[in-house]
Amino acid sequence: MSETVIGEARMLIDGKLVDAQSGAVFPNIDPATEQVLGHTADAGPEDMEAAIAAARRAFDETDWATDHAFRRRCIEQLSAAVNEAVEEFRRIDVAELGRPFNFALGSIKSNLAPFSAMAELAETYEYEQSLPGNAGVLQREAIGVVGAILTWNCGFMLWATKVIPALAAGNTVVVRPAPETPWGSTLFGRLVAEKTDIPAGVLNIVTSSNPAVAVALTEDPRVDMITFTGSTKVGKQIMAQAAGSVKKVLLELGGKSANIVLDDGNLQAAVGISVGMICVSSGQACGALSRLLLPRSRYEEGIELAAKMFGGMTLGSPWDEKVGQGPQISVAHRDRIVGLMEKAKEEGARLVVGGAATDDEKGYFIQPTLFADVDPDSTIAQEEVFGPVLVVIPYDDDQDAIRIANNSIYGLFGAVFTEDIERGLDVARRVRTGSVMINGAPLFGIGPFGGYKQSGLGREVGLWGFEEFLEMKGISVPARPAA
Incomplete structure (x- = not known):
């Protein structure tokens, strides 16, 4: 073409x-x-x-x-x-x-x-x-x-x-x-x-x-x-x-949206939606589900699944129909993201996939990046990266997941995955964000969009x-x- x-x-x-x-x-x-x-x-x-x-x-x-x-x-x-x-x-x-x-x-x-x-x-x-x-x-x-x-x-x-x-x-x-x-x-x-x-x-x-x-x-x-x-x-x-x-x-x-996967949630679907949002837009989306919250019982399983999905993502020219992730918008934005990834390493996050800019001679590309063992108070868990960076955080129970999700100056978007819709609604009602989707149900265009706290x-x-x-x-x- x-x-x-x-x-x-x-x-x-x-x-x-x-x-x-x-x-x-x-x-x-x-x-x-x-x-x-x-x-x-x-x-x-x-x-x-x-x-x-x-x-x-x-x-x-x-x-x-x-x-x-x-x-x-x-x-x-x-x-x-x-x-x-x-x-x-x-x-x-x-x-x-x-x-x-x-x-x-x-x-x-x-x-x-x-x-x-x-x-x-x-x-x-x-x-x-x-x-x-x-x-x-x-x-x-x-x-x-x-x-x-x-x-x-x-x-x-x-x-x-x-x-x-x-x-x-x-x-x-x-x-x-x-x-x-x-x-x-x-x-x-x-x-x-x-x-x-x-x-x-x-x-x-x-x-x-x-x-x-x-x-x-x-x-x-x-x-x-x-x-x-x-x-x-x-x-x-x-x-x-x-x-x-x-x-x-x-x-x-801005946003730092949490994707809460409950212990009975569809892990494949939940991880897939976070990875998709992070990569297709190069992470340049205010509603990207950039914090993946996993129960400790399924934590390593979720990390392994996310790493596999990241590994299958093709990075390159946006005109190539096989490509799933394009560039960042500018050199300044790319360099800011690289700085935040380096900060994450310094603060003890475990790098699973990616973690750097590509070595392409031209273009503002960053490798799809996955961090695990992320401290909920760390920079990478608190700041809006606006890049292809997903952080994984373990939690103990539903109340702990809600606490971590609400531990943010932002409150724009969120997600809950569970087989029990009533349980999902209970969690969603207690998450301080303007929008929450349960099990990937489409929301934008159906309900109001906007944020709590410093999200608008x-x-x-x-x-x-x-x-x-x-x-x-x-x-x-x-x-x-x-x-």
Whole structure:
């Protein structure tokens, strides 16, 4: 297959596909080869200013927020255009992120449903309800201008869970894609400009390699809300920046999710799902089940099984259909992961498989890595590695497993494997995370997604995610005489 990918270099600002006003561009680097895929407009503060002004004007001066049927039609147009461009999105994902070709399509297709669902919700949602006792009206309305700051590891999904719900709820949006993966978003910009009737200024996409441009978005008082997915460290910075104008913030941050295998659980399935999550995404997924908790009675059996699965994982070019794990996103990220693996060895973890970067001349590759005998308080068990590193921790009984799972600043995701569903539910109820799946039952797209503790604020997906982008207004009226 051809590995040539040509992405959209222009931004979408005020209804037009434009270059940066300065003419500046930045390179889009292929993490598998370290070659330049192409270049993308490198916005400066003046471009972000134009985008925010356009979004503010579109919210204040058009009927986008109140014409629900029109919003539905526009989002349906975009949904149709995205469906037609699925293969182009797939190739961009492989090229700029390094997601294996065989898995990229499934990743995109699994996130198509929210487009049509949000389009329908835009028109059918009950924006006005009666207050109790018929004392007035409870009104929900769009918040205003939303700044959406996207991370690099799951851009298409974030369009489905952030940008489209914000638009469907009647907001105007300024998107700042991660500079590591700009083309997944600029393609949306081209589709909006060429395939939809979305009015100028309603959606703006500003690409930049300069972090100050994102700061301008979070600090601007004309922006009413920020939604962000990324690291907890950056999430805290965004909260501080947004505090000056008391913006609402919706944050989906880091995770160190525990996969609890009870003594009667299906070990093959449990280990397989952790290994799969760790390798297919190169560990670059906030919900990856990166801590595998095994009962002492099955501990060595589980380690042996995990080692075998890791040994069967093929690492290499994401374009190769036999490959199950691609590269890390950048040299800096690869080197950070290597540092954490070295720290794990120093702190006494037993290295079973992997444990280093590969010796490839090009590409940011790390060996699939398995650590056993991991202290629950150690660095490798506490920090989000965001790489292909699985740690195995033994436990004594159900209560001990729950204690270890909750021993984290994070609380995003988790899993329980058991033949006794009631027992699994009891454990899941006591794990302090926003989501828990039992025996691999699919959750994303069905329930709300978001975290406890330092994993974030608010929820995404479905009605829960849609309502995050609405304000609530109570309007009381004097008692009215009976007719």
